[in-house]
Amino acid sequence: MALKLYLTVEIVEPSDAWIIEHDFGPQIPIDKNNLIIQTALKIEPTLPPHHLKMRSEIPLEHGLGSSSSAIVAGIKIAEVIGNRGMSILEQLEWACQIEGHPDNVVPTLLGGLQVASYDADLSRLNEENLTFLSLPVPTCSMIAFVPNYSLSTKAARNVLPASFARQKAVMASSKANVLVAALTQRKLIPAGKMMESDLFHEGYRSTLIPELAKIRAIAHQHQAYATYLSGAGSTIMTWLPKEHLAEFKADLKDFSNTHQGEILELKVDTKGARVK
Ligand SMILES: Nc1ncnc2c1ncn2[C@@H]1O[C@H](COP(=O)(O)OP(=O)(O)OP(=O)(O)O)[C@@H](O)[C@H]1O
Numbered sequence: 001m002a003l004k005l006y007l008t009v010e011i012v013e014p015s016d017a018w019i020i021e022h023d024f025g026p027q028i029p030i031d032k033n034n035l036i037i038q039t040a041l042k043i044e045p046t047l048p049p050h051h052l053k054m055r056s057e058i059p060l061e062h063g064l065g066s067s068s069s070a071i072v073a074g075i076k077i078a079e080v081i082g083n084r085g086m087s088i089l090e091q092l093e094w095a096c097q098i099e100g101h102p103d104n105v106v107p108t109l110l111g112g113l114q115v116a117s118y119d120a121d122l123s124r125l126n127e128e129n130l131t132f133l134s135l136p137v138p139t140c141s142m143i144a145f146v147p148n149y150s151l152s153t154k155a156a157r158n159v160l161p162a163s164f165a166r167q168k169a170v171m172a173s174s175k176a177n178v179l180v181a182a183l184t185q186r187k188l189i190p191a192g193k194m195m196e197s198d199l200f201h202e203g204y205r206s207t208l209i210p211e212l213a214k215i216r217a218i219a220h221q222h223q224a225y226a227t228y229l230s231g232a233g234s235t236i237m238t239w240l241p242k243e244h245l246a247e248f249k250a251d252l253k254d255f256s257n258t259h260q261g262e263i264l265e266l267k268v269d270t271k272g273a274r275v276k
């Protein structure tokens, strides 16, 4: 699901070498090794170097899709500087191929709530690898607790088992199937129940993110539909009825006195990435 937190890249002017100004510090390259520029050059290897400026409201490695936003920005830069028309399907395929999965890049490009399946076949670019459907956007309140520590997707995947027994995989898939069916019908109570009974990821990751269980317990006192990990974490999202928002927010604020993190009330973006 795309949320109203934005990464913005300004194309300043042509330059002798690629340079991208930003406030992320030394962790993120300022030259052609930056993920945004790498993405653009993968699509258009002869793209002439430019001076870029990036501003981002999306924290790095917090499960809020920073890398997806960077990849999508790179695709749009290849399109604009390369003066190259690209269909949305072509953009989606590049994005999935570079990110390796469709979870965040599809909503980043399209906006809204998207369910997607991508069969990675890195040997070729093939739009048939991707199937996606847009679902109605939930109309509840959404609150993120963004812990003050980062968690890379790679580290969050390292705690997952390499394989699942068939019986467990079938049970886990049934949760995901019912979740999608419930979202299709805008039924947030069964959707929330399924979100909180995920068997593929969250149980293993909760040891890395101890706040998840604690916030879930607080949220249940406020009739929340669900509390879950955003992306691979560390951000913890809660969906709840609008009428319970103020009281839940007050309790979450008390919680943040002992567990450091930022509280964000987020809305859904329904437009996706755009070029001005
Ligand atoms: N805005 C950005 N500009 C350049 N590189 C970025 C940017 N955001 C992320 N990256 C690169 O992508 C790497 C991987 O990010 P990672 O996928 O772990 O975090 P995330 O996108 O916040 O997580 P998630 O995919 O769960 O939302 C970062 O370590 C960094 O190298």
Ligand SMILES: N[C@@H](CCO)C(=O)O
Binding pocket: 063, 103, 104, 153, 157, 201, 231, 232
């Ligand atoms: N959804 C993916 C990460 C998305 O960034 C995962 O849970 O590993």
